[in-house]
Amino acid sequence: MGMAEEFIKRVCVACYGVEMNMVIYSQGGSIRLKVYPDEVIVIAQDCGPGIPDVELALKDGYSTAPEHVLSQGFRAGRGLSNIKRYSDKFNINSIVGKGTKLELHFKMPDTSNIDVNKQTFSQ
Secondary structure, eight states, rough: OOOOHHHHHHHHHHHHHHHHHHHOSSEEEEEEEHHHOOOOOEEEESOOOOOSSSHHHTTTTTOOOOHHHHHHTTTTOOOHHHHHHHSEEEEEEETTTTEEEEEEEEEEEEEEEEEOOOOOOOO
């Protein structure tokens, strides 16, 4: 599709963070990827416990990851802050007892050679 490698890596790093949070904390969910000529949008919705303090959860180093996750070498405390850092626009809506929804926008650096007709891909 003509996307720059660095752009793809940025989207993938953010999506990996979203995926790990879903695996660690939720009972499942979905990640949708929308590709437009000028941006990629990731919409993630989980069926998890929700985040009681979103502001705190966005701080670098903060983690509620259980010991069995930490013992496997995952770098807990970088999830949400990394996801936010890698995306150009970051929206989060979390309701305790209901789950969390993220919407991430990634502006493409050069759209001159991309031929995409508002395709949507699901994972």
